[in-house]
Structures are given as C-alpha cells and as structure tokens.
Amino acid sequence: MTRQAQIDELLSIMARLRDPEGGCPWDLEQTFRTILPFTLEEAYEVAEAIEQGDLQALRDELGDLLLQVVFHARMAEEQGGFDFFDVVRSICDKMVRRHPHVFGETDLGDSAAVHASWERIKAEERAEKGELAVPESVLAGVAQALPALVRAEKLQRRAARVGFDWDAIEGVVDKVREELEECQETLAEHADPTDRVHEVGDLLFSCVNLARHMGVDAEQALRAANHRFEHRFGEVEAALREQGLTPAREQREEMERQWTLAKGRET
Template sequence: MSQPATVSDLLAIMARLRDPQDGCPWDLKQTFRTILPYTLEEAYEVAEAIEEDDMDALRDELGDLLLQVVFHARMAEEGDHFAFADVVQAICDKMIRRHPHVFADADLRTDAELHANWERTKAAERAAKRPAETAGALAGVARALPALARAEKLQRRAGTVGFDWDSIDGVFDKVREELAECRATLDEDAPIAARLHEIGDLLFACVNLARHMGVPAEQALRTANGRFERRFAHVEAGLRATGLAPGPTVREEMEQLWAEAKAHEAEGKRG
C-alpha cells in the first residue's frame, strides 16, 4: 500500500512541471497573471461545493485551490521573491498574532472583544505596510474582490472608526431613499450615467442593509441566483412536458410553473 501523499509531494510535482528542461510546456509558460483567473475560479468552486453541502466535491476543490497556492509559490521562488515555506511561515505568524487570547495571555472573552482586537491587529498590520499618511481605514481592501463583497468590507472598515448607522432603521430609510432616486432617473428619462450612479448607490445601500442584518451580501446573491436557476429549470421542464418552449406567448404558463416551483420549495422546507 502506498504512503499517503504530503504537501512535500505536491511541491515536488509542481517543481517537476516547471522544470525548464523536462517540464510541461503549458505549465512553463504560465505567469502570475495568466494563472490568476484559474485561482479565482477554484475559489468560487470551493464556495459552490460548500453551498451544495457536497463534501466529496469540497475535498477535490480544496485540492485544486491548494494547487493554485503551490503554483504561485513556485513561480515566486523561481523569481527569488519567496518560497512556499515563507507563505506558511507568514500565515502561521499572522494567526498567532491575531489570537493573543489563545497563544498569549490576552483576556478576550466576548465576541465584541474578539472582533475589536482582530480589527486593531489588522489595522496595525496595514499601518506597518504603508506610510502613516496613506494608511487610512479603507487601505488594503482588495480591488479584485467581487463588488458586493468589497462594498461590505469597505462598510465594515468605515464602521470600525465610527462611520456607521446607529440603527438598522436608518439603513432601511436609506434603501427607500435610493430606490426613489432610481425611480426618478427613469421618470425624468435621465442619461445612462445618472442611472448607473443611482443604481450603484442602491446596491451599496442594500449591501449595508445585508451587513446590518448579519447576512453576507455576496452569499445572499449567490443563493438567490441558485434559486432562480432551479425555479427556471422547473419552468422549462414543465413547458417541455406539454410541447411548449419559453417565450412571450406562454408568459402565463411560465408564471404558473414559477409559482409551482416556489410552492415545491416551500413544501421542502417544511418537510
């Protein structure tokens, strides 16, 4: 029986694939930028496996994501920037530093105390990386994040320095305000730039509402996308069963099948 594979085995495989003499031509021509789309894709596939409660898929997707980390680390090592061991060292140091109540003698017990300490530590880390005059509260929020996730993170950061709503009532009022302004751009036949502006404000306000309700906005929308896909698949299947196809002429039938799909979901939740 063969021995279980280790991270060292994976590092050796990647080194072999990137060997200038005998490696894989495709792997050899890759760069950080060309691999980046695959890294993002694998992260989303991990999220999908979690959302579907598919543990077999999660095992495989975590492996694919780990491969991305190893790939980037290998290219960095070839460029004399850092190696995989440095990546591991950095995250170990960070986790110990951010958990003084576990690895030191800090007395942090409540969720509020833990969160405040986490944010203070992260702020100190950001300040250490940037000159004091540029190390603002919003510094370091990755621009490559999905827009909803980035909006939520920007809002949380602003909240740590007191720039936040006192209660969720104000957030509901803001959503209603932004919705009315969106309607006004339509009623006034405003140019697309104005509509884009107001829709952006509305989405930002909705993210703020999700945050105050304790709901990750990105996950909420991903879940809504999944519901829409399932329900529309039911609509298409129902139409096919009667020899029909989606289209404006069968709008009533589609609405009925949509309501049926929603009812089935509700029954499943109660069951």
C-alpha cells in the first residue's frame, strides 16, 4: 500500500465513523469542544512516550494524535469549512514562509536570528489578518490554552526579550523567598482566601522564573517530580503490604520511614 493510499484509508475510516447512515453513534455525537479534551490528552501521551524514550509507544501515540487532527478536519469539512488537505496545505505554506533562510535567499547566521525572524514573520501574518487593531503587545500570541507552567515560561521569555528580566539568578532566588514569605502571611486566620490564591500563584510564577534561569523546563521538571512521587509511593505501598499493612493515617511514621528508604535507593 502506498503512503498516499494509507492516508486515504485513514480519511475513509473517519468518514465512515461520521457517516449518519451506519456510522458510530459516539463519533457522530462529537463536536470540536467535546473532542478537545481528548486532543489535549493525546498530546500529553506523546510527551510521556518521549520522556520515557519509548519509540514504539511514541509511534502509537503519534498515531492517536494524528487521528485527532483527522477528526477535527472531518467535522470542519462537514460544515463546509476546510478539509484535511487544506490543513496540510496551510502548514506547508507556513513552514516555507517562516523559513526564508532555507527556502529563500535570506541569510540567517544562527538559531537566535532564526527565532527572531520567526517571530517577526508571525507578527506580520497577524497584521495581514487584521488582528492588530492596536500596537501589538510583546506578550501577544501566547496561547491561553497552554498548561499554566508552560504559558508562564513563555510569557517570561517574551518579556525578557525586551529587557524585563533579572540580571542575575540571585535576584530570582530572593524573589522566590519573598513570595514564600507572603504565602506564609496568608496562613493567618483572618487572611482573605483570595489573597492565598494570588500569593500561591505568585510563588509558582517565581518558581517558573527560577527554573528558566537555571535552564530547566518547569513543565518537564514537575512531570518528572510526579513520576518520582508515584514510584516512591508505590514502593511505600509495597513495603507496607509485606508487613500486612495498608496506607493509613495510623501508619504515617512507617510510611515516612519507607519513603526515606525508597528515596535513598534512587540515589
């Protein structure tokens, strides 16, 4: 089977699933909004496969993510908007347009120049679409739907491009301490719950800033921390089972002991 035939088969499968005459009832009920959570989930599963270094899983998860693209394109086609090949044409045109140093005569010496050119071209594209009724903000174009940690880092990087950034990491560390102290102040009984939300948010934002200055991706760091927590707690549960115990408040001391042992085995 040719590669074109494989693409055609995938498109035919989705068309069949969405066929009002004999299609899948679940698929027929879906809309862009109801499918969105699945699209985001598949993207995260791609990320997990990459983090685990599992090529087999990555192949499968990329297939699942591709299906989401095909699903959205099919629904748009049904509404007379666009189809899958319009999506392909759009991204092909965009990649050629945004890489003049590859597909044109422009000479860009390094990745920093490439990045600056990319952002300039994006701004020009938005202007052509009439999206810039007022002067464009430095922070324009950072999608609201991004995970909060990812969006925080992107906002900080945008501001840093125009010099709104700490000159040295020591200032960022001091800021984290300052935000932690302000969080502690909201622990008082009379504290406004809204203030607690704001101060915790400021603390998290400053931690993302610290990660950025340390050259660490905050989202990946937290994902890795989640994995470590799951692994260690799994070892705690296994150790308790060997003693005929189950996780419970009354086993707190033993759970902490086993946690320390599990952490020590990692190092």
